[in-house]
Amino acid sequence: MNATLERWTTRRAFILAVTGAAVGLGNIWRFPYITGENGGAAFLVLYIAFVLLLGLPVMMAEILVGRAGRRAPMQSLGYLAGQAGASRHWRWLGLFGAFTVFCILSFYSVVSGWSIEFLITAVNGDFVGRSAAEIGAGFDAFLADPRRLTFNHTLFLVMTMTVVAAGVAKGLERLNNLLMPLLYLLLVLLAIYAATTDGFVPALAWLFKPDLSVITPLVVMHAMGHAFFTLAVGACALMAYGAYMPEHQSLPRAAGAVAVLDVSVALLAGIAIFSVVFSQGMDPGEGPGLMFVTLPVAFAELPWGALWLSIFFLLLLLATWTSSINLAEPMVATLQGLGLGRGKASAVVGIAVWLLGLLSVLSFSNLAEWRPLFGMNVFELVTTIPTEVFLPVGGLLIACFAAWVMPQQESRAALGVSESGFLLWRTVVRWISIPLAAVVLAAGLL
Secondary structure, three states: OOOOOOOOOOOHHHHHHHHHHHHHHHHHHHHHHHHHHHHHHHHHHHHHHHHHHHHHHHHHHHHHHHHHOOOOOHHHHHHHHOOOOHHHHHHHHHHHHHHHHHHHHHHHHHHHHHHHHHHHHHHHHOOOOOOOHHHHHHHHHHHHHHHHHHHHHHHHHHHHHHHHOOOOOHHHHHHHHHHHHHHHHHHHHHHHHHOOOHHHHHHHHHHHOOOOHHHHHHHHHHHHHHHHHHOOOOOOHHHHHHHHOOOOOOOOHHEEEEEEHHHHHHHHHHHHHHHHHHHHOOOOHHHHHHOOOHHHHHOOOOOOHHHHHHHHHOOOOHHHHHHHHHHHHHHHHHHHHHOOOOHHHHHHHHHHHHHHHHHHHOOOOOOOOOOEEEEHHHHHHHHHHHHHHHHHHHHHHHHHHHHHOHHHHHHHHOOOOOHHHHHHHHHHHHHHHHHHHHHHHHHHOO
């Protein structure tokens, strides 16, 4: 029985929803600092190339499986495998994807809680006049306070699961239609503000004038991994959304629009952030602390800095909120496919994610010394293994299923292109994207 009854009501809604799933910490937090650490424009060129050769084809593969199956991920994979005469054990890939996003959302909610704290601090003007050492010490004190972290983690999860429980049209679609345009408006405002700073021209040079001499195998690997991570492929989230896709929508055009919107968020965020950083003579390669320590210092020294810093952290909160909502959906869809109602499924997912998130919260205080695997605490484990191992495994298997296992007529119908277009997509996935995904996985395991 087909368990998926709801659909996106418009083509625009589908594009905004998938963009909402893709746009988040990867674009606004990870892209600027990883670009700063890997040579600026040279990394950007590689990143865009791998989005086209790896991220986009695998994203299309994941969406078309959901569109062809019109069920929750587990049920779609099992149904299509049966149609192809293949093992129905492929359905367990859907459960693996749900477990992957379960791990990711548990730390995503905690980090998103940081953005709530920083937004409040910025609105109050408490960053003004404070040195980098003072802001860094304040951040460390915040991380060491499990009560504050737990409150923010809980608040963010309630915000997320309330929307998911409302359903596809009334919850996810309505919020995406409101928040995604607002997110882009805030980004454009920040980019316009960046153009007035002294660091704007150096930032453009840093981002768009590549120095190919800085390219090393490690830079290539980072660009490949980020292209994979930023489009949210490999966790069956997009498979769930493909099941809700309007019947006559062009999948390649929709996926292409998502890729353009996703990269544009990263570029606009990079322009805004690096302009501020360069205007204060700071190092763009500050690493993960770029957002939560370096930026507050840099903004505080600029005219109207408190206002623009508040807008930036509001932007971050909106991006992580839409992304978290869209990460939660495949888990809820999986439980719905097993017979639970949407409300109960949302409650089960929310409570389970909250409990695992508590271990991440305590990783900065009470459980800081508990390192159960590979010398890492729980926060380090859930931020590393799901993103660097589970996502590439999922993406690799989804691509193999779509390009090698699914009946060709099902794949072509779901892709919605001509025979030559289908053969081009399948060739790229089989002989370029799958080997690249294997390389990403191997790098994550080393």
